[in-house]
Amino acid sequence: MRFAGQVAIVTGAAGGIGLATAQRFAAEGATVALVDHDSDALAATAAQIQGDTMQVVCDVGDEGQVAAAVEQVLRRFGRLDVVVNNAGLMMFRPIEALSGADWNQVLRVDLLGAFYFIKQGFLHMPPGSAIVNVASVHALKTEPNVAPYAAAKAALLSLTRSAAIEGIPKGIRVNAILPGAVDTPMLWNNPQVKSGTEHLDAAEVGKPAEVAAAIAFLASSEASFIQGASLLVDGGRLCQL
Numbered sequence: 174m175r176f177a178g179q180v181a182i183v184t185g186a187a188g189g190i191g192l193a194t195a196q197r198f199a200a201e202g203a204t205v206a207l208v209d210h211d212s213d214a215l216a217a218t219a220a221q222i223q224g225d226t227m228q229v230v231c232d233v234g235d236e237g238q239v240a241a242a243v244e245q246v247l248r249r250f251g252r253l254d255v256v257v258n259n260a261g262l263m264m265f266r267p268i269e270a271l272s273g274a275d276w277n278q279v280l281r282v283d284l285l286g287a288f289y290f291i292k293q294g295f296l297h298m299p300p301g302s303a304i305v306n307v308a309s310v311h312a313l314k315t316e317p318n319v320a321p322y323a324a325a326k327a328a329l330l331s332l333t334r335s336a337a338i339e340g341i342p343k344g345i346r347v348n349a350i351l352p353g354a355v356d357t358p359m360l361w362n363n364p365q366v367k368s369g370t371e372h373l374d375a376a377e378v379g380k381p382a383e384v385a386a387a388i389a390f391l392a393s394s395e396a397s398f399i400q401g402a403s404l405l406v407d408g409g410r411l412c413q414l
């Protein structure tokens with residue numbers, strides 16, 4: 174029970190990796206605040222988690238809503254030990270069809286959402302706390318038609334390093350994971366996967382629980398000397414020529 178007595182926020186908790194992560198933290202003793210903007214899916218998720226949970230409907234791309242969400246968690250549970258910045262979205266459009274508004278739509282969730290929670294974490298989390306940012310292999314290598322997503326995830330790794338440096342004197346660790354293809358709605362809704370343009374062998378697709386295990390490790394005291402790291406969790410996909 175690595176998280177007994179701790180309170181964890183998981184964003185994007187209503188599905189996929191976020192749900193698996195919330196289940197993992199709850200199974201290891203944490204009280205889990207499930208944050209998502211989809212209230213119906215969030216209620217369905219909460220029913221799938223055994224343990225002490227709280228549902229918080231919040232658009233992570235809205236700084237005021239993030240501050241209010243953290244305040245709600247602190248009012249209810251009195252502490253915050255772990256934040257997992259997992260909420261994310263992808264957009265599929267070639268560069269010549271993208272507008273500034275499109276970029277803002279992706280960056281506000283995939284990059285600024287993490288920043289808003291890191292800011293609140295730095296204001297409220299005690300020494301010994303941990304933040305894990307869910308980036309993507311797209312931060313390192315990418316494909317056509319996902320420029321804002323790839324850029325947001327690359328910037329999230331940079332933000333992870335900046336926050337890690339500033340987190341040292343506060344005793345707050347900040348790390349990132351880079352999942353490869355994971356069996357979630359985001360993967361199967363990807364039009365490039367659906368059409369076969371992006372080919373995936375079964376061995377290249379991980380389970381949400383395998384990503385959750387890596388997140389839980391980085392958030393736990395077992396990773397006490399790991400700060401500012403970016404951990405690939407992709408079954409070796411990026412190693413191949």
Ligand SMILES: NC(=O)c1ccc[n+]([C@@H]2O[C@H](COP(=O)([O-])OP(=O)(O)OC[C@H]3O[C@@H](n4cnc5c(N)ncnc54)[C@H](O)[C@@H]3O)[C@@H](O)[C@H]2O)c1
Pocket residue numbers: 184185186187188189190191208209210211214231232233234258259260261262282307308309310351352353354355356357358359360
């Ligand atoms: N599935 C993959 O293959 C894969 C690969 C690499 C990285 N990732 C990353 O993992 C994370 C989780 O992805 P997933 O595959 O579980 O996706 P998913 O689409 O299954 O889940 C994403 C969740 O984020 C929520 N969300 C979206 N916008 C939000 C907002 N503005 N405010 C609050 N919640 C919001 C959605 O409602 C959803 O519950 C994302 O950051 C994604 O970029 C996924």
